[in-house]
Amino acid sequence: MEKYRVLKTEEDTKRLGEELARELGPGSVLALSGDLGAGKTTLTKAIAKGLGVSENLTSPTFTVVCEYDSGRLPFYHFDVYRVHDEDELFEIGFDEYLHRGGVCVIEWADLIEDMLPADAVRVRLSYGDGENERICEIE
Amino acid sequence: MFNGKHITLGIESSCDESAIAVLADGREILSNVISSQIEVHKVFGGVVPEIASRHHLHNLPFVMDEALSAAGVTLGDVDEIGVTAGPGLAGCLLMGTAYAKAVAAASGRPLIGVHHIQAHILANLIEYPGLEPPFLALVVSGGHTHIIEVRGWNEFRVLGATRDDAVGEAYDKVARVLGLGYPGGPKIDRLAKEGDPFAIEFKRVYLEKDSLDFSLSGTKTAVINYLHKETQAGRPVNSADVAASFQEAVMEVVIDKTMTALAQTGYSTLAVAGGVASNSFLREKLASRCEKAGAKLCIPSPILCTDNGAMVASAAYRKAGLGLYSDLHLDVFPGLSIESGLAKLEAGA
Numbered sequence: 001m002e003k004y005r006v007l008k009t010e011e012d013t014k015r016l017g018e019e020l021a022r023e024l025g026p027g028s029v030l031a032l033s034g035d036l037g038a039g040k041t042t043l044t045k046a047i048a049k050g051l052g053v054s055e056n057l058t059s060p061t062f063t064v065v066c067e068y069d070s071g072r073l074p075f076y077h078f079d080v081y082r083v084h085d086e087d088e089l090f091e092i093g094f095d096e097y098l099h100r101g102g103v104c105v106i107e108w109a110d111l112i113e114d115m116l117p118a119d120a121v122r123v124r125l126s127y128g129d130g131e132n133e134r135i136c137e138i139e
Numbered sequence: 140m141f142n143g144k145h146i147t148l149g150i151e152s153s154c155d156e157s158a159i160a161v162l163a164d165g166r167e168i169l170s171n172v173i174s175s176q177i178e179v180h181k182v183f184g185g186v187v188p189e190i191a192s193r194h195h196l197h198n199l200p201f202v203m204d205e206a207l208s209a210a211g212v213t214l215g216d217v218d219e220i221g222v223t224a225g226p227g228l229a230g231c232l233l234m235g236t237a238y239a240k241a242v243a244a245a246s247g248r249p250l251i252g253v254h255h256i257q258a259h260i261l262a263n264l265i266e267y268p269g270l271e272p273p274f275l276a277l278v279v280s281g282g283h284t285h286i287i288e289v290r291g292w293n294e295f296r297v298l299g300a301t302r303d304d305a306v307g308e309a310y311d312k313v314a315r316v317l318g319l320g321y322p323g324g325p326k327i328d329r330l331a332k333e334g335d336p337f338a339i340e341f342k343r344v345y346l347e348k349d350s351l352d353f354s355l356s357g358t359k360t361a362v363i364n365y366l367h368k369e370t371q372a373g374r375p376v377n378s379a380d381v382a383a384s385f386q387e388a389v390m391e392v393v394i395d396k397t398m399t400a401l402a403q404t405g406y407s408t409l410a411v412a413g414g415v416a417s418n419s420f421l422r423e424k425l426a427s428r429c430e431k432a433g434a435k436l437c438i439p440s441p442i443l444c445t446d447n448g449a450m451v452a453s454a455a456y457r458k459a460g461l462g463l464y465s466d467l468h469l470d471v472f473p474g475l476s477i478e479s480g481l482a483k484l485e486a487g488a
Contacts, residue, residue, distance in 0.1 A: 035363075036315060036316055037316075037359060037360040037363030041303065042356075056302050057303075058301060059304045059356075061282075061311075062154060062281050062282035062308065063154075063226075063228050063473065064228060066474070067473075091192050092192075092228065127367055132364065
């Protein structure tokens, strides 16, 4: 998959999510970063759909993590915006989720950079020139 | 029993707040203590709201002492102990239920697990004693946005829910991009009063025809895209107009769908619950729409809208009346359904 992609519309973001989903296996960790409205949740929803998750994903902002079991792999959706330090992450069982054989997608992952596993795939979303345009960088 | 009154203890710890209340005869608040509001534990190494479950462990004993002494009762006077068992953050729910179980085991009083949203809705009973099912409920908070048909005190049907962000969450996120700080709800509500609600036309998302579901993420993104565009063009942004127009866009959809649900179900009473029920714009608009529709509107005082122990006690009191008790095997359910999950809380489940 290319490292840099211009997403002209929300549809492009969804297509990228479904493409990413095909490359994920047990234990995959996707670390998403980008400003509010950059498309992190849109991308996460598309990844879940690509994995066959049938439930509607609601925002985990308040609960930090939401779990879904209806896809081809267990799917763990994190939003760590409200997490302040390593202890809090430890308390919600972050390490356990990483090693449960599912897929972890973490929104606002740049806030917990030190705690991400070394093999996490970094996906950075940012605003492009047009009103709806977004830029995606993957490493 | 205390002075001839039935005493219910309610314990809530599903998210940020550790809260305990003492209720007499199901509606008289003897005490309603919320951790973030008490001074005492600031002395004992202050615990500000945070997501860690450990803070509930620190807070609950202090909150309990305060709740019992403010009410002037002892554990021996308590008839049943209600506790939120879901939905919420697993670790936080665990702290509350473990604490409630310990208190139940030590005092020999029965334990009653309640659903967090059920508790929010039943908080209305404290100030509206005449409220009887069936009626319609609108639950709006930082974590929830639901239109619910209340068929009985322990029987609910979800008619509509958010497919992405909750109302309070959309407010928080917009407040963040406007640089207003947290919590965003009251700040946007206040700023909106100075702005023109029709200055900017933000996207209203109604979804499929007849759907009572919500999608609020699109309106949030519309605000962010607007700010981005204006900043790039070097134009000054009128924050008050943005706040007012955003509030108008979100609440218009919430209120329209609620009124549609009221018409569809044919119910004549609407009860509102959850933290966003404190929003002044929502309160005013709903009051006038309900008056026009000839419907009775119940909205509790702000202290009963936020997460609190009294709402849990209110729900536990009603469940006790129905004979729906839990036992010490009560588990926690982070994703508990209000439609199909309530039986999981009962003894022997």
